[in-house]
Amino acid sequence: MTEFLQYTVNGLIAGSAYGLLALAMTLIYGIFHVPNFALGAIYALGAFVSFYVIQWLGPAYYLLSLFPIVLLAGILGILSEKIVFRPLHGAPHAAGFIGALGLYSILEGGWSVLFGPTWRSLVSPYNDVFLNLGPVSLTLQRLLLFIVCLLFALITYLLIFRTLMGKKIRASSENKEVASLLGVATDRMSSLTFVIGYVLSGIAGALIAPTALVGAGMGLTPIIKGFIVVALGGLGSVTGAIVGGLILGLGENYGAAYISSMYKDIFSFGIFLLVLLLMPQGLYKR
């Protein structure tokens, strides 16, 4: 029972990061209907920035790294929306999707060139602080990851559903033509959505960094899982992204614990294929 609780906590923590990535993915998907893989590279950028902040300024400044991440991710979000996704919007035969893959490859390759191709680990000041909550133990870093992820998910939720700006974003992704007829600056809204999505991915990367290895290619599997969550939770659904993320994290951790840890990723890919196969039509409908 103790073990089960521990796996549950681990699963929820891993799942909160997937949830944040899925949230970023689903918001951007709403605009251009393209799964934007480049978010995986932004996730890696977030990890790299916090790595360098800790290396240059010291571990105490770890949380400060969120500021440059917001700035860098925001700029990249605007640029990629303008240069890649807007020109490719409406092009036939998966062009947008292939463009997203190209952008991911450029960014991942760019990080390898800029930061070097090696994998490294990052020491957060919260990594060595252990908390014992009854039978379950976890590091402060992992608790932080969980709390901050949910916090940002909540902020995003409020932004999308409780503000006028959020209403405009929702209107633009619901029906671009009508929204623009009604006076919504749809192009600006899509830039804004990209900024939000990129910032969320960068933050997820910075939070994950101390619990994983940091490297240029670290974002590919998480972003695929983020998309899996989007498929699980339903496109365009903010709560679906978070709940789906937690479910995937749990499923993966139970599978790893009770069946085989080597095949951990197989469980999430298997879940994904099953979802796609069992409800292919439901997925396309919002």
Add this chain to the structure above:
Amino acid sequence: MERTLLALRYPLLGLLVLLLPFLIRSNYWIYMFTLVGIYIILAGSLDLIYGYTGLASLGHGAFFGIGAYACGILQVKLGYSIIPAIVLGTLFTCAFSALSGWPMLRIKGPYFALGTLAMGSMVTIVIHNWDSLTGGVSLSGIPLPPTIEFLGLRIDFSEKLPYYYLVYFFVFLSLFLIRRLNRSRLGRAFQAIRENGDLAEALGINILRYKLISFVIASTMAAFAGGLYANYMGSIEPEIAGGHMSFNLLVMIVVGGARTLTGEIVGPLLLWFLPEFLEAAVVYRPLFYGLVLLIVIILVPAGIGGKFRSLSPRLAKWIP
């Protein structure tokens, strides 16, 4: 004059391929061109799925990898000789692609790409972890084909030249097959599905069946290329089945130009040799591939072959 030359363009291309090793006279470059040949088979077979049938697959590398591993395992672990190993390995992959394609081809749009990517990753993970069968991080000791003595002719595959000709024989065969296929009734069904799936279905084309046929033929060709690759390299790694491999193949066909023979040849040649000529370090390759892909998909969506074809009908005759 022009007509004679036009009729001779394929024989001339064949002659060029035959004479190329004597022009370059370097074992290293013959080795590189042999590998490119294997990539041409792969890109050509992907064109059947992506270009003609309109399915953006990110799992084509998986079938290359399974073919290579099946062929390698049959020889290294089970003691088969090369020809039965390649044949059985290819047949195994053919069956595997039919079994996996049957459910997966029901998935549409970007989900299909994601599903195939997930499948490729699963294949890589299984190969990595099942080390008693696959050797884990690499399977080595796959032999070259044995030396053949035929009518006083001695073909020794430890030299680079014979394998080069062997590979290009299959390059020609597979490109020929792909072209014939696409001009047949079957190929027209594939293209109808790409252009307008609903309309094709209304005309009585069983979409799922034709998608499956296209998928299985292409995967079988990829598996055969895998067998050629395994025996040439002698050792293989799980990464050949993974997402990066499939992505590179997609880049080759998009950049070269989908649905053109030129694209199937130029794409692999360009993306293989350009980084080589620029003497770029390996670390620059993903950056380069991504940049080329992005520039082409935004500015010349038809790819190099498609762009040249659209310039003038006269040029189009020369660029199949």
